[in-house]
Amino acid sequence: MTGIPSSESSDDVDHMYALLADAGALIVHGLATAEQVAAVRSDLAPHVEAATAAPDNPEDFYSGHTHRVTALMHRSPTARDLMMHPIVEAMGERHLTPNCKTWTLNVSAALEVGPGARDQILHREEDLYPFFELPRPNLILASMWAMSDFTIDNGGTQIVPGSHTWPADRKVEPQEIVRAEMPAGSVLFWLGGVLHGAGANVTDDEWRYGMILTYNLSFLRQEENQHVSMPLADALQLPPGMQARLGFGQDNGDGLGLFDPRPVLGL
Numbered sequence: 001m002t003g004i005p006s007s008e009s010s011d012d013v014d015h016m017y018a019l020l021a022d023a024g025a026l027i028v029h030g031l032a033t034a035e036q037v038a039a040v041r042s043d044l045a046p047h048v049e050a051a052t053a054a055p056d057n058p059e060d061f062y063s064g065h066t067h068r069v070t071a072l073m074h075r076s077p078t079a080r081d082l083m084m085h086p087i088v089e090a091m092g093e094r095h096l097t098p099n100c101k102t103w104t105l106n107v108s109a110a111l112e113v114g115p116g117a118r119d120q121i122l123h124r125e126e127d128l129y130p131f132f133e134l135p136r137p138n139l140i141l142a143s144m145w146a147m148s149d150f151t152i153d154n155g156g157t158q159i160v161p162g163s164h165t166w167p168a169d170r171k172v173e174p175q176e177i178v179r180a181e182m183p184a185g186s187v188l189f190w191l192g193g194v195l196h197g198a199g200a201n202v203t204d205d206e207w208r209y210g211m212i213l214t215y216n217l218s219f220l221r222q223e224e225n226q227h228v229s230m231p232l233a234d235a236l237q238l239p240p241g242m243q244a245r246l247g248f249g250q251d252n253g254d255g256l257g258l259f260d261p262r263p264v265l266g267l
C-alpha cells in the first residue's frame with residue numbers, strides 16, 4: 001500500500017470513511033477556515049510561546065526542538081468547535097460507535113515541530129491499551145489539524161498505510177513510511193492501529209504547527225485527564241453534546257461517569 005489518500009470536505013462521507021478504513025489514514029482538505037486557524041493560533045499563542053523546546057535525547061518518545069501544549073479545550077473555544085466538526089463526527093460515528101454507546105475526546109495537544117527535530121518514534125495510538133492483541137478492535141480515531149502547511153521537510157506526520165491490519169510481529173520497512181503533506185486548514189485522520197509519528201524537520205527556520213485531537217471509546221480511560229484539564233464549573237457551561245464528547249456525559253446508558261453537579265454549583 002502506498003501513499004495517503006485525500007478527499008475534499010464536500011466529498012461523500014461514506015466514501016471518505018471507506019478510504020480511511022482501507023489505508024488507515026486520510027487527508028481531508030479545507031475543514032478549517034483561515035479564520036478558524038487564526039483563532040486557534042491566537043487562543044493558544046501565549047501557551048505555545050511559553051512552551052520550551054528541550055534539546056534532543058534520541059531515546060525520548062518526543063523529539064527535542066518540539067513545543068507541546070495540552071488542555072486545548074479549556075484554552076480555545078474555536079478548538080472546541082473543531083473537536084466537533086461534522087466530518088469528525090461522521091468519521092467517529094462510523095469508526096467508534098459500532099464498539100461503544102458513545103465516544104470521547106482522548107487527548108488534545110498543540111504540536112510545533114521545529115528545525116532540527118528528528119523523526120518521532122513510530123507508535124500506535126492504541127498502544128495505550130495493551131490488553132488487546134494486535135491487530136486490535138477499533139478503539140481510537142486520531143486527527144491532526146494543520147495549523148500551518150505540513151511538508152515532507154518541515155515535520156509532516158509519518159504514516160505507515162495499512163499497518164492497522166498488521167500482526168504484532170510484522171516490522172515496518174523504511175520505504176513503507178510516508179509523510180503527510182497538506183495545507184493549513186486540512187486534517188489528517190488516522191486509525192488508532194496505524195503506525196505513525198511526527199516527522200523530522202530538516203528546514204532551517206520553519207516550524208510545523210499541528211493540533212492533534214484523538215477520540216476513544218467512552219468506556220476506556222482518556223489519555224488526557226479532561227476532568228482536570230477542564231474545570232467542572234466551566235464544563236457545566238458548555239452545550240450537553242460538547243460536555244459528553246469531553247467525557248462529562250452521564251448519558252451513556254451504562255452508568256459510567258455518574259456524578260452530581262450540585263456541590264460544584266453550591267446547591
Ligand SMILES: O=C(O)CCC(=O)C(=O)O
Nearest residue numbers: 111156157196197198199
Ligand atoms: O506531531 C505529529 O505529527 C504526530 C504526533 C504524535 O504522534 C503524538 O503526539 O503521539
